[in-house]
Amino acid sequence: MTELYENDLKLIKERGVAALCGIDEAGRGALAGPVVIAGVVLDYGFSVESLNDSKQLSPKKRRALYEEITLRALAYEIVALPVSLIDEINILQATLQGFQMIYKKLKSSCDYALIDGRDLPSGIKGEAVIGGDHIHACIAAASILAKVYRDDLMIDLDNIYPEYGFAAHKGYGTKKHYEALAAFGACKEHRQSFRLF
Numbered sequence: 001m002t003e004l005y006e007n008d009l010k011l012i013k014e015r016g017v018a019a020l021c022g023i024d025e026a027g028r029g030a031l032a033g034p035v036v037i038a039g040v041v042l043d044y045g046f047s048v049e050s051l052n053d054s055k056q057l058s059p060k061k062r063r064a065l066y067e068e069i070t071l072r073a074l075a076y077e078i079v080a081l082p083v084s085l086i087d088e089i090n091i092l093q094a095t096l097q098g099f100q101m102i103y104k105k106l107k108s109s110c111d112y113a114l115i116d117g118r119d120l121p122s123g124i125k126g127e128a129v130i131g132g133d134h135i136h137a138c139i140a141a142a143s144i145l146a147k148v149y150r151d152d153l154m155i156d157l158d159n160i161y162p163e164y165g166f167a168a169h170k171g172y173g174t175k176k177h178y179e180a181l182a183a184f185g186a187c188k189e190h191r192q193s194f195r196l197f
Contacts, residue, residue, distance in 0.1 A: 004137040005047055011114070011136070012044075019074070021110035021126075022138025023102050025095050025117075026054070026146035031181075032164070032171035032190045033154050034080040035091065037098035038145035041075040041109045042138050048072060051140045054133070054147035066148040069141045075109035076142075077102050078149050087193045096121040114139050161187050 012020055023039040042048070048068050050061065057065065070076060079101050086094045096119060103113055103124045113126030116139045120128040132139040151170055158167035164180045164187065171177075171189075178197075186196055 002047065002049075002051065002137065004051055004135065004140055005044065007135055008042070008137045009044060012112075015112060017112040019110040019112070020138055021075075021103075021106050021113050022132070022136055022140070022142040023099055023113055023115045024133055024139050024142040024146055025098065026143070026150040027171065028091055028095055029173075030171035030191075031173050031177065031194050031196055032083070032166065032187075033157060034082050034150065035086060035095055035098060036078065036080045036146045036150035036153070037095065037102050038078045038142045038149065039076060039102035039106045039113070040069060040073050040138055040141040040145060041106060042069075042141055043072055043074045046072050048137070048141065051137050051144075052134070054140075054143040057144070059151070062144055062148050065141075065144050069145060073141065075106055076145060077105040078145055079105075080150070080153060083189055083191050086191050090193060091191070092119070095119075100124065116143065157189055161189065 021039050021041045025037045027035045079098055081094045081098050100121050113124050114136050115128045116132040118128050118130055133143040154166045154170040163184050165176050169177050
């Protein structure tokens, strides 16, 4: 069993937790596309090997782990919040709202949540853990689900808006993305509340 799993089990014992869920997001810093939040309740009778922060894994490895996590988890939920909401209430509030939505969906399956980052939204019993996807298996699992799900959404958007190269940079502010913005302007999947130019 990996150190990340051991950290989860230690916390479960220390806090007297019956069932633990990890929650993480993908796409918070992107210029385009939704922010995706995922939550996972792991089955600690099984150890998913190579579980780590999604950004440390190759796309192929993330995809394989996504399949294994969704197969073996006791419960999981994924929600994608659209650009329109991000622009209406800002990215932080949209992310916090997503955390609350996931927690409500998983509340019958868990009694304590670990959220990656520094913000614990109201109404959630649990704690925020900075760098949690490097520390806890449940958060690492959530980060993988959020990342793979969002990447797939951005690949779909690339078919609609091929001029921006969403499949390659997934909406983040790369040189090629800024060049495409300068050439074509913003599309409706770009976050107008972000500095795009």
